[in-house]
Amino acid sequence: MSKRFTSDGLRFAAEPAYNDTFTRLTRLAMESVQGYVLGSDPKAGRRLAVQDAHFAEVSELLLDELAVRSLDRVVELGCGSGSLSKRIYRRLGIGGTLVSVDRSEGLLKQATALLEGTGPAVFVPTLADLTELGPWIDGAGVVVGRAVLHHVPMAELFVGRLRTRLAPGTRVGFIEPDFRSVLGRIAVLEAEGRHDLEPLRVWAWVINTLYQVNRISPDVGATLARTMETAGFQKVKADWRECRSDDLMTENLVMFYDEVRERLGALGLMTSEEITRQQKLMQALGRNAPAAWASFRVTAIA
Numbered sequence: 001m002s003k004r005f006t007s008d009g010l011r012f013a014a015e016p017a018y019n020d021t022f023t024r025l026t027r028l029a030m031e032s033v034q035g036y037v038l039g040s041d042p043k044a045g046r047r048l049a050v051q052d053a054h055f056a057e058v059s060e061l062l063l064d065e066l067a068v069r070s071l072d073r074v075v076e077l078g079c080g081s082g083s084l085s086k087r088i089y090r091r092l093g094i095g096g097t098l099v100s101v102d103r104s105e106g107l108l109k110q111a112t113a114l115l116e117g118t119g120p121a122v123f124v125p126t127l128a129d130l131t132e133l134g135p136w137i138d139g140a141g142v143v144v145g146r147a148v149l150h151h152v153p154m155a156e157l158f159v160g161r162l163r164t165r166l167a168p169g170t171r172v173g174f175i176e177p178d179f180r181s182v183l184g185r186i187a188v189l190e191a192e193g194r195h196d197l198e199p200l201r202v203w204a205w206v207i208n209t210l211y212q213v214n215r216i217s218p219d220v221g222a223t224l225a226r227t228m229e230t231a232g233f234q235k236v237k238a239d240w241r242e243c244r245s246d247d248l249m250t251e252n253l254v255m256f257y258d259e260v261r262e263r264l265g266a267l268g269l270m271t272s273e274e275i276t277r278q279q280k281l282m283q284a285l286g287r288n289a290p291a292a293w294a295s296f297r298v299t300a301i302a
């Protein structure tokens with residue numbers, strides 16, 4: 001099979017080849033990925049904890065907007081290693097319940113360990129596929145998800161089905177990453193001579209392509225508010241803000257490459273050598289970089 005990507009891995013070499021390539025990559029992705037596209041071991045948990053620092057401010061704003069209170073029953077979709085769970089849990093008191101759902105047993109165990117003994121509320125770690133909206137959703141007063149919808153194929157359909165499973169008045173909020181909007185600025189800066197920004201452009205290409213070939217929803221945040229409106233949610237509010245641009249950001253991107261190194265190789269998206277090169281360029285960038293991504297925050301009432 002001839003190589004379909006240019007050497008910098010950025011553009012499909014020829015449009016007619018795109019569909020063939022996409023089909024092949026999708027098949028390979030389906031064969032090689034079972035479940036979560038990223039990692040689920042303790043190292044992945046550490047990356048999620050680093051990511052929590054990026055989302056710290058918007059996460060607290062989200063919980064403020066949802067007015068999470070002591071006695072609430074909060075259902076958290078895709079809790080991962082528990083960084084957002086911890087923020088929710090500390091707002092709950094005796095009589096409050098946090099049901100945190102994830103399909104990765106490893107990450108769910110990390111979340112459970114993180115919360116153990118940190119508060120009086122009931123914590124219910126729940127191993128489940130969130131798209132099935134099982135009995136764990138019943139009775140939710142608040143539903144929250146951070147960086148999870150973009151891992152769901154055709155996430156808009158899930159958002160609509162979710163609305164039908166919630167009692168009127170349920171407060172719902174999501175934070176979703178935006179891997180695209182900031183590329184406008186990155187492209188301009190690069191064109192004006194900031195050649196050191198190559199690793200940000202390549203990383204954006206990699207994460208978007210990886211998610212696309214896995215048929216998940218990397219762009220869901222951009223249209224989430226409108227989707228929630230068409231699904232009949234009320235009082236939909238949306239906000240967008242850039243994530244921090246410092247050495248923690250570049251560390252996060254370097255760790256991402258470690259998590260998906262083998263998968264990118266198996267898909268023929270990027271060789272291990274190229275990944276190592278990109279990691280070095282990223283580390284050299286350090287804090288001298290514009291934001292590589294941003295986030296959408298959307299809240300509504302069912």
Ligand SMILES: C[S@@+](CC[C@H](N)C(=O)[O-])C[C@H]1O[C@@H](n2cnc3c(N)ncnc32)[C@H](O)[C@@H]1O
Pocket residue numbers: 036048051052077078079080081082083084101102103104107128129130131145146147148151152
């Ligand atoms: C990027 S992580 C975010 C974790 C956490 N919400 C946070 O912000 O730190 C996405 C999480 O969603 C979980 N996930 C993805 N699809 C899922 C599904 N269909 N059912 C349950 N969990 C899912 C993954 O296992 C992973 O833990």
